[in-house]
Amino acid sequence: MDPQNGQVNTAELLIQCLENEGVRYIFGLPGEENLQVLAALESSSIQFITTRHEQGAAFMADVYGRLTGRAGVCLSTLGPGATNLMTGVADANLDGAPLVAITGQVGTDRMHIESHQYLDLVAMFGPVTKWSSQIVRPSITPELVRRAFKRAETEKPGAVHIDLPENIAAMPVTGKPLKRDTKEKTYASYHSVNEAAAVISRATNPLILVGNGAIRGHASEALTEFATQLNIPVANTFMGKGVIPYTHPLALWTVGLQQRDYISCGFDRTDLVIAVGYDLIEYSPKRWNPDGSIPIVHIGSSPAEVDSSYIPVLEVVGDIPDALTEILRRADRQGKPDPYAIGLRADIRADYEQYSQDDSFPLRPQKLIYDLRQVMGPEDIAISDVGAHKMWMARHYHCDRPNTCIISNGFAAMGIAIPGAIAAKLIYPDRKVVAVTGDGGFMMNCQELETALRVGTPFVTLIFNDGGYGLIEWKQQNQFKRSAFVHFSNPDFVKFAESMGLKGYRVEAASDLIPMLKDALAQEVPAVIDIPVDYRENLLFSQKSGDLHCAM
Template sequence: MKTSDLFVKALENEGVEYIYGIPGEENLDFLDSLRGSSIKLILTRHEQAAGFMAATYGRLTGKPGVCLSTLGPGATNFVTSAAYAQLGAMPMVMLAGQKPIRKSKQGRFQIVDVVGLMKPITKYSEQIVDGNNVPSMTREAFRLAMEERPGAAYLELPEDIAEEDTDATVFDVVGHRRPSPDVKSVDAAVEMIQNAKMPLLLIGAGANRKMAGKALTRFVDKTGIYFFNTQLGKGVIDERHDKYIGTAALSADDYLHCAIERADLIINVGHDVIEKPPFFMEKGGKKVIHLNFFPGQMDDVYFPQLNVVGDISASIWDITDKLSMPEDRDYSYFQRVRDEVESHITKYFEDERFPMLPQRLVATLRDKLSDEDIVTLDNGVYKIWFARNYKCYQPNTLLLDNALATMGAGLPSAMAAKQIHPDRKVVSINGDGGFLMNSQEIETAVRMKLDLVVIILNDSAYGMIKWKQEGVGFENFGLDFKNPDFIQYAESFGAIGHRPTSSEDFNQILDTALNSPGVHLIDLPVDYSLNHSILNVLIKESACII
């Protein structure tokens, strides 16, 4: 068979359902082979968006999402998506075409060393130079993309190799079970937890990735230990739990950092160095147990005293079985911190001002969405409000990016989430700046017949940077812009546009959008005027003496 036919069979063998992307002339053999395949091609309007969709597929399913581009400018458009998947630990495989490698008739036209370009931001980046190598290279790309820590892989298929004949056959897909932790490390963890007076549990990105919620909930219920999470650890334990203190949306100086300062032991589950550290270690200070699939990476602010290495769920389960907690523990301080956090984040939930406060938006969405519904975030200052204020009841129901933290990913991420979970409501939250970076995908969403709600938080500026600019005392400069008429823009793609004029109007429009078919775009004026007065003075109010 042709190499391109074999390549498609290898992808089918890996269980690939969708390929997102934009083919070029270098992909024509592959495209023809794909035509008779069980794999569905989702044609996007930009390669970057295709990469974001593939990465989100990987994030939600645990299987590599796949995206496709042509050579040169198509493949280089994958760079941000590759970094997004690699830093965010989302399994993804990128496929790209290339000019013939045996004989060139066009010199160096459009040829970039994309394989070399991708090597620093992927786990695997290779060009297929012989059709007989397709089975092994495909299997290796998918294996590495899925293996802890998950990430991105890149395969390049030149057009002359694609049309060659081969008699190779696909490899079996062989999985493996993750190892359980060493018994001695479990016993050491049990001893440290039992000897601690004020232990805290921290849930990070790695725990969310493997759905360790059942084991962690059992641990908290048995021990009574309070917990907090990073932004990428949200929802692993239901955040309605009475031991949940909050989410570390800021690096320091939030109310929950008072609890972190008081703790003498942090049980750090699923820690990932790509997230901003929610606490800083000092020599002679609090002790840290690092519990993950791999040992902790040492640096100036993170040097755990114990590594428990192995499957996260198995590690927590074994520790919980062996723990016998002292009855004289006094966690009343952590409870006071929890009460303070709860009072603070709910303060503006019923505020009627318009343009709308992001806190009110968070409350409105949480009230209208069920436990399993999904909110996806682009990147902007509103991400802090959602991380702090939006309680997650299940894993991966608030899809935010606290790794690469790129703008432009919110809409494509929502599209993939809705495709994977058509029975759930999906809402995409975007700043006006980030939305316009991939807004062309509204057409893709309409063509896919998705039922999707897209909310644009409109402040005619790059709001996150304006907040930072104000916070350090600089004058307002260089961050304001003008927007198109988003209603007409949405309708030109076949979507339905809405522009609320009050908080109550938004409430009614959101009801309509959530319960009607089609793509609904809501142009919502937003008021960020309280960002500085709230976020920049948190610790001054509490001073950790509550």
């Protein structure tokens, strides 16, 4: 090809388009059908991160997109490489993280017959993405890439898929990337803002429920001011942590457990829920509004989803910070916060603090997370995997800032923590990053610790070690009073870490964790801390939840 005359092959034009989109990293694996793309990357400003499994690559792109708001990019070959990619792609799509997945494919001359490793990837990725397409002619590459990124990053963000046949990748083409659009904000109507202000002013015991959409919309400052000036308590979803600082006197911390908790009493008492950036996929409204009787004001960048338990009396659709600011200007609410809500916060905080001096061993999950919070700064990042520990992270790991505790609660895929921590450390090399995982989730993508070492992303992995799939056992015990098929044995995690050139630690007393964690975070290589955990607390919490009575 002759780049000086503007002629390149399709793969080279694709990489030019990705550079134009501001892509810094592509996570993936090499394959026979993506050789042209890999060759083009050799002279690119984009860094290719070779991973050990396509699922890890997709999770890295997923968390990269969620933390930056710019689409993370992952690459696989066809067939089994593409199917391996799908779990992480689906996770990004349901969690609202912008992601562009690129797959290699057989040549177009082989698609009409049964062919080695050939699957219709456009059709396969369709149900787990916002959009899935194939580059069928070299000349359409700039349009297709621009559309992919626009679709991925437009609210509500999600995953898109581009399929590139190997013969198309090698074809000559003359073209250039399309200019990126300037995103224009859309603003809520004056009518909806005025009506919302009136409804909120009339409410006696309003409650704010804030979700991940408020983080995506950069609404933290506006939301905190809104709640403070109007004296309205705030509960956040798993994915809305840090929108309001957990130390704020009106913060009621996290809602979303599949069982009743203190915050459930707040929903029982409220006469208005102000849902701000709330995604129904995070926490079904049937859990907090089962009969649809609680009036709801929906404030979001897109209209409310349809649900029989989520029928707003009013929708304020547009830029979230602007909507909150304009409603605040018009609201006439002079009352103090409900004394019951203030008492509720005191109960929640007392429950949290009671584990600060707990010295039992194996560690209770509450104590483990309490100690983790003491070591992590306000800007540091914890990435939670999925399992019983996720429930405790959601309930007990509290945040000062948005995007400092990443929890997947849309698709909720196990194995995300270690790949996600790699992405977080690439974006924020000066922050402490901790991957919090169970022993089940750890073994699903622990191979990516080699990737972390190779690319120079030192973070700490905390393993909640109970020798089983703790969340499933918790549910089995609740439903059947017994468990089945959930137990397994583990390797020696310290030796495992050391065999990879990492630092390995094992907690043998409750007092070990904080000094070990500080030491591990100071290392120049990734570190793994094996922590025996006492999950009897799961059933004790369920019992306490079942006995919870709200004093009205």
